[in-house]
Amino acid sequence: MSTELPRTGETPRIRPGGRTARIRADVLDAVSAVLTEQGYDALTVDAVAARSGVHRTTVYRRWRDVGGLIADVFAAAADIDWHPRDTGSLRGDLAALNHEIQDSLTAQNSIATALIAVSFRSQEAALALRRLWEDRYAQSECVIQRARGRGELSGGIDSRALLVFATAPLYHHLVLLRTPPDPRLPERAALAAVLAARSGAFSLEDSAP
Numbered sequence: 001m002s003t004e005l006p007r008t009g010e011t012p013r014i015r016p017g018g019r020t021a022r023i024r025a026d027v028l029d030a031v032s033a034v035l036t037e038q039g040y041d042a043l044t045v046d047a048v049a050a051r052s053g054v055h056r057t058t059v060y061r062r063w064r065d066v067g068g069l070i071a072d073v074f075a076a077a078a079d080i081d082w083h084p085r086d087t088g089s090l091r092g093d094l095a096a097l098n099h100e101i102q103d104s105l106t107a108q109n110s111i112a113t114a115l116i117a118v119s120f121r122s123q124e125a126a127l128a129l130r131r132l133w134e135d136r137y138a139q140s141e142c143v144i145q146r147a148r149g150r151g152e153l154s155g156g157i158d159s160r161a162l163l164v165f166a167t168a169p170l171y172h173h174l175v176l177l178r179t180p181p182d183p184r185l186p187e188r189a190a191l192a193a194v195l196a197a198r199s200g201a202f203s204l205e206d207s208a209p
Contacts, residue, residue, distance in 0.1 A: 026052040027059060028076055031069050036109035040118050045069070067124040073115065074128035084140050090147035091194045094166045097140060098186030101170040106181045116175060137163055153197060156204030165202070166193035 030052035034043050043066055049056035063069045085096040104112040119129040137160055144159040169189040173179045196202065 023054055023058065023062075024072070024076075027054055027063070027069070028073055030054075031073050032111045032114070033109075035114040035118065036111055039114075040121050043069070067122065070118060070122060070125045071128055073111075074125070074132055077115075077132055078135055082136075082139065084143050086146060089150070090143065090152045090197070091190050093143040093146065094190035094193055095187045097143070097163075098167060098170055098189055101167055102174065102181055102186055105170065105174045113175065152194075155200075157197065158202045158204055162193060162197050162202045165196060166190055 027048060030048045031043065033051055034047055045059050045063070045065065046056055048054075048069060049059045052059075059069075063072060084093060087093050087096055104110060115125065115129060119126040140163050141159040144153065144157055144162060147153045148157070166189055169185060169192075173185060174181065
């Protein structure tokens with residue numbers, strides 16, 4: 001999923017703006033290119049201006065510094081009109097989320113991976129990433145609501161806990177361990193989450209004091 005981060009090929013919702021919008025798109029594309037190809041240390045306003053073809057004075061005036069550029073990359077990611085797929089089952093929906101995560105983290109020059117790395121170097125990026133995580137998990141809670149509507153889950157469910165449990169293996173293997181992508185992992189992690197949910201692992205009643 002781009003539960004938390006922008007996917008390659010996705011674009012923000014179209015907003016009016018003409019030349020201003022084109023400049024923003026060119027600059028943010030340049031930020032992504034520098035981050036994925038050269039890393040955070042190479043990211044400067046001058047480098048972005050040169051890469052984007054936008055005059056450095058314009059970049060400085062609108063974004064001020066590297067922190068402003070990073071913040072706008074996350075803002076653009078939040079604007080993506082993304083919704084979790086409805087496959088007709090909880091297991092299928094969770095597997096679809098996991099396949100999106102795996103695709104975004106293993107794409108060539110992955111901006112998702114680059115932004116996660118930047119969050120360890122920049123406090124602004126860390127805060128922006130956390131807001132994006134929160135937004136994507138909130139959007140994904142419809143997966144649990146659909147499962148309840150289909151009768152796959154009953155009782156009070158901690159939706160956030162279930163979603164974190166279902167998606168965490170992808171981040172653990174691909175970001176922390178940096179293991180090669182396993183085509184079976186998205187489905188296996190989804191199945192484990194469904195079995196855990198059916199056993200009551202995420203029951204709100206059990207977690208109450």
